Amino acid sequence: MKFKKENSAGYLVNHMARLFAKELQHCIAPLGIVVGQFPILLELWLKDGVSQKDLLSKIDVEQATLANTLSRMERDGLIMRTKNPADARAQLIWLTDKARALRDDAYDCAQNVNTQALRVLDESEQVQFVEYMRRVIGGMQDC
Amino acid sequence: MKFKKENSAGYLVNHMARLFAKELQHCIAPLGIVVGQFPILLELWLKDGVSQKDLLSKIDVEQATLANTLSRMERDGLIMRTKNPADARAQLIWLTDKARALRDDAYDCAQNVNTQALRVLDESEQVQFVEYMRRVIGGMQDC
DNA sequence: TACGCTTGTATAGCAAGCTATGCAATATTA
DNA sequence: TAATATTGCATAGCTTGCTATACAAGCGTA
Numbered sequence: 572m573k574f575k576k577e578n579s580a581g582y583l584v585n586h587m588a589r590l591f592a593k594e595l596q597h598c599i600a601p602l603g604i605v606v607g608q609f610p611i612l613l614e615l616w617l618k619d620g621v622s623q624k625d626l627l628s629k630i631d632v633e634q635a636t637l638a639n640t641l642s643r644m645e646r647d648g649l650i651m652r653t654k655n656p657a658d659a660r661a662q663l664i665w666l667t668d669k670a671r672a673l674r675d676d677a678y679d680c681a682q683n684v685n686t687q688a689l690r691v692l693d694e695s696e697q698v699q700f701v702e703y704m705r706r707v708i709g710g711m712q713d714c
Numbered sequence: 715m716k717f718k719k720e721n722s723a724g725y726l727v728n729h730m731a732r733l734f735a736k737e738l739q740h741c742i743a744p745l746g747i748v749v750g751q752f753p754i755l756l757e758l759w760l761k762d763g764v765s766q767k768d769l770l771s772k773i774d775v776e777q778a779t780l781a782n783t784l785s786r787m788e789r790d791g792l793i794m795r796t797k798n799p800a801d802a803r804a805q806l807i808w809l810t811d812k813a814r815a816l817r818d819d820a821y822d823c824a825q826n827v828n829t830q831a832l833r834v835l836d837e838s839e840q841v842q843f844v845e846y847m848r849r850v851i852g853g854m855q856d857c
Numbered sequence: 858t859a860c861g862c863t864t865g866t867a868t869a870g871c872a873a874g875c876t877a878t879g880c881a882a883t884a885t886t887a
Numbered sequence: 888t889a890a891t892a893t894t895g896c897a898t899a900g901c902t903t904g905c906t907a908t909a910c911a912a913g914c915g916t917a
Contacts, residue, residue, distance in 0.1 A: 574821045576756055580828045580840075581734045583847040586774050588731035589874075590854040591724045592903095596875085607903050613719055624865060631729050636904055638867060643902080660865045660912045678717045685723045691853035692846060697723075700846045703835060704726040707843075710834035711733040732904070735873095739905085750873050767895060779874055781897060786872080803882045803895045 591688060598680035602673050607640050608649065609677070615650070615666050616674045622661040644670075734831060741823035745816050750783050751792065752820070758793070758809050759817045765804040787813075 576582040592606050599605070604612065614629050615621075627637050641664065644650045649670040655661040689697045719725040735749050742748070747755065757772050758764075770780050784807065787793045792813040798804040832840045 574756060574824060576753065577848070578844060579824060580832055580844055580847070581738060581824060582753065583844065583851060584727065584731045584734050587847055587851050587854075588727045589774075590851060591727050593875080594854065595724060605902065610719065610725065613717060622865080627865095631732075632903085633905065634866075635868080635906080638865095640903075642867090658865080658913075662866085681717060681722060681724060688850055688854055689723055691849045696846065699842070700850075701721060701723055701726065703839065703843045703846070704723070704730055705720070706834045707831055708726060708730050708733060711730075711737065711831055736905080748872065765895080770895095775873085776875060777896075778876080778898080781895095783873070785897085801883075801895080805896085 591684065594684045594688065595680060598684060599677060602676055602680075603647065603669075604649065604673060604677065607636075608644055609681070611637070611640060611644065612649070612666075612670065612673070612677065615664065615670070619650075619666045620663050622655060622658075622663060624661065626664065734827065737827045737831065738823060741827060742820060745819055745823075746790065746812075747792065747816060747820065750779075751787055752824070754780070754783060754787065755792070755809075755813060755816070755820065758807065758813070762793075762809045763806050765798060765801075765806060767804065769807065 595609065596606050599609070610630050610632075611626065614626055623634075623637065623641065626641075627634055630637060632640075641650065641652075645652065648667055651665045651667055652662040653665065655663050689700070692700060738752065739749050742752070753773050753775075754769065757769055766777075766780065766784065770777055773780060775783075784793065784795075788795065791810055794808045794810055795805040796808065798806050832843070835843055
């Protein structure tokens with residue numbers, strides 16, 4: 572009848588996620604971006620001029636979450652939207668120069684947070700840890 | 715100059731945490747509770763009649779987050795607050811009978827979610843995974 | 858072509874997290 | 888004891904996430 576949170580994967584995962592987010596937040600705040608925008612920027616740095624739907628397929632959040640985050644990014648001058656000539660419902664999403672310029676610094680932040688966070692594990696443990704997470708996520712997605 | 719989210723611990727941790735929360739949410743919704751209340755209930759099931767400060771020391775969220783969640787729990791009839799005779803600033807937090815009755819079902823939910831989520835790992839991998847998380851969290855807390 | 862289904866996006870409304878700040882009650886100290 | 892500092896909690900205001908719903912534009916089909 573006991574339940575120890577220190578042994579509960581769910582509890583630990585939640586706690587760890589908040590610690591990661593806090594660290595990343597700290598590092599990217601000076602760049603003028605926030606954590607929820609990060610995955611979107613990662614995709615747009617690879618390729619912009621895409622529809623919201625295209626973006627959605629590459630990002631693991633719900634459509635409504637993406638739409639809201641995009642609104643804030645537009646407000647903050649990180650993206651611009653143009654008409655999609657092929658479909659009047661959709662728009663094309665473009666990075667601004669400002670957002671483009673942040674890329675390398677942002678990459679560095681993410682790398683540093685990961686490195687710092689995983690420094691308590693040795694090289695092979697780190698690989699295993701990431702591998703475990705990928706497997707767990709994979710298993711949870713096809714339910 | 716590349717940054718792959720599939721290899722980024724931070725990205726995976728965040729994604730995994732949302733999947734866990736979604737699963738737990740699903741399971742406990744019929745009980746009339748929500749995920750943010752879970753850690754608080756876990757502590758109160760062990761011992762209630764405590765101050766907010768006592769609770770805070772056992773729960774890994776900020777004070778403001780706890781205060782807000784407690785308000786919603788009071789609204790939802792899960793807790794009651796009484797005056798603390800020893801200190802007029804503080805209050806004592808008590809579970810209602812309704813909340814007390816949910817305990818075993820809630821434990822089951824949490825156990826089931828953990829079991830399901832980790833089923834892709836074998837016994838020893840599960841132990842390692844949890845151990846890794848504890849170490850990472852430990853390392854991130856004393857920064 | 859007109860009707861209805863599907864698709865792309867937006868909006869409403871909520872929970873849960875954060876930082877920053879306010880404020881009254883207690884404690885400390887000059 | 889009066890002034891000041893600390894403590895316990897609440898509130899404001901924001902982001903990020905969710906579900907549910909709305910709605911216009913496009914598509915398919917009778």
